[in-house]
Amino acid sequence: MSAPHAHAGSGEPSPGVLDLVGIGFGPANLALAIAVAEHNAASAAHDGLRSAFIERQDRFSWHPGMLLEGATMQVSFLKDLVTQRNPSSPYSFLHYLREHGRLADFINQKTFFPTRVEFHDYLRWCAEDFTAQTVYGTEVTGIRPVPDTPGDGPVDVLEVACGPAREPGRDRDRPLRTRNVMLGTGLRPRLPEGVRAGPRIWHNSELLHRTRALTGPLRHRRFAVVGAGQSAAEVADHLHRAFPGAQVCAVFTRYGYSPADDSPFANRIFDPEAVDAFFGAPEEVKRGLLDYHGNTNYSVVDGELIEQLYRTVYQEKVTGTERLRILNASELTGVAEQPDGVRATVRSLLTGATEPLLCDAVVYATGYRAADPRELLGALGDECLTDGQGRLRIGRDHRIATTSRVRAGIYVQGAATEHSHGITSSLLSTLAVRSGEIRDSLLLHGAERAVRADRAPDGPPPEPAAVLPAGHRS
Incomplete structure (x- = not known):
């Protein structure tokens, strides 16, 4: 059995200069925390990395609004x-299953x-070991050079610099x-341009929270x-079953849902070795690979779900109860929120005909955008080097090139980092290997810093390298 988790509240990192502060504590920085903890456990105390993580949410959570049954x-x-x-x-998923007494049961599922x-619970189980290093309910307001x-x-x-995420009156x-620092x-x-979220207009990331708040009979x-992507199809399926x-009404500009390419050769784009190949490729090849293999991840749907939705539409035609409508090759040209719902207008791209829809809610499954890391860097952003297209120059070890x-x-x-490291940048596929690469980069640059300090004629004495609590499993 593993040793007890560290349940120490939100934690208070040790004073002094840390080796790493991770901003955000989702799966990427959680994987990095584990890689650092495993290094520390195998090293002498003075060789450990001292780290802390800052997270806006009050607890570890990963897409909670889409944890659909x-x-x-x-x-x-x-x-x-x-x-x-x-x-x-x-910290493996298999070890998690063993600890929860479900290893044999999971194997019997043959999947x-x-x-x-369940995977969210696994991530949270891992995160519990780093509670003492993580400051929850806090957001970073800026990073400045010293x-x-x-x-x-x-x-x-x-x-x-940090401040409370949800308590404006509290001191910083x-x-x-x-x-x-690791920006994660x-x-x-x-949301589409001109669309504002409201009580009846949601992004799919809020789906479960919003639908649970719908009480009483639906007006419309x-x-x-x-x-037309995976999230949109899942939302349509969930609402159809839950209500x-x-x-x-599923509204999208395509003629139909497009299946994700999960064939074995295409899936090699998610291998750790593919990151090396992509990083070293010419710019035009990188653009081509992203275009060619976008259908492994973007605006595509699992084939089984597509078939399930199609069967639903067909059976409803048989019974004469059309509850799942596929409004393909169409777009929403207007949404007006009202006290009891939303007045929407759908226009066919094929005929130009419009149809009003009175809805209890409109859900936009229109994707996500990456935050620009320079938003937090302030004047430090001017010290970051860019390429010919104004994008950050990022090394193979995920370190931003600076002056x-x-x-x-x-x-x-x-x-x-998608422009430099490929399509896996925002996915889980390479987190394990990537976290080890970043940890090794931290250690390498730490060794170089130690050499510089040794060569300095009157440099300050080195600081003690006490290691923060990190990982208690054995």
Whole structure:
């Protein structure tokens, strides 16, 4: 059995200069925390990395609004937070199953794809070991350089300013000082231009929270779902099952849902080795690969779900109860929120004909956008180097290239690296290997910093490298 989890509240990182502050604590930075913890456990105390993580949410959570009953993962459980880097890690999905007494039961299902609810529970189980290192309910308000000398001297330390995420009246938290930051703030929901969220107009990321708030009978007994990707199809299916007396109108500009390409050769684009190949490719080849293989991930739907929805539409035609309507090759040209619902207008792209829809709610499954890492960097953003298209120059180790003045490390994970590292950047597929690469980069640059300090004639004495609590499983 594993040792007890560390349940120490939101934690208070040790004072002094940390080796790493991770901004955001989703799966990417959780995988990094595990990689660091495993290094620390195998190293002498003075060789450990001292880290802390800052998260806006009050607890660990991963797409809670889309934890739909029965919805399964689109990636194998073997692409968990550790297995492809360290198959014997106690943080593997298989170890999680054993600890919860479900290993044999899961094997008997004969599937590689757990439900999203179960995988979310696995992630939360891993995150519990890092409670003492994670400051929840807090957001980063800015990152500023701390020069070694007054003026424009070299910058080896960064200061991360923090504030309460949901308590505007509360004082700001004590800033953290660190030699490296990891920007892992995830994705932000995207709505079409001109559309504003409201009580009856939602992005699909809020689906479960919003539908649970619907009490009493529906006035119009109708929902509209905008989008043609996996989330849109899942939302349409969920609403159709959860509200048996309501009609669900799926609105999208395509003629039909497009199946995801999950064939074995195409799936090799998600292999860790593919990141190396993509990173070293010419720019035009990178653009081509993203275009060719976008149908492995973007605006596509699992084939089984497409067939299930089609069967539903057909059976309703047989019985004469058309509750699931597919309004294909169409667009929503207007939405007006009212006290008891939404007045929407659908226009056919084929004929130009319009149809009014009175809905109890309109759900936009219109994707996400990547946050620009420079939003938090302030003046530090001017020290970050860009390519000919104004995009950040990011090294293979996910470290942002900076001017020679900035010697502190600024790392980034997620969709902001898709142009440099490929289509897996915002996915789970390579988290295990990537976290080890980033950890090794932190160690390498730490060793280089130690060499510089040894060569400095009158440098300050080195700080003690006490290691924060990190991981208690054995």
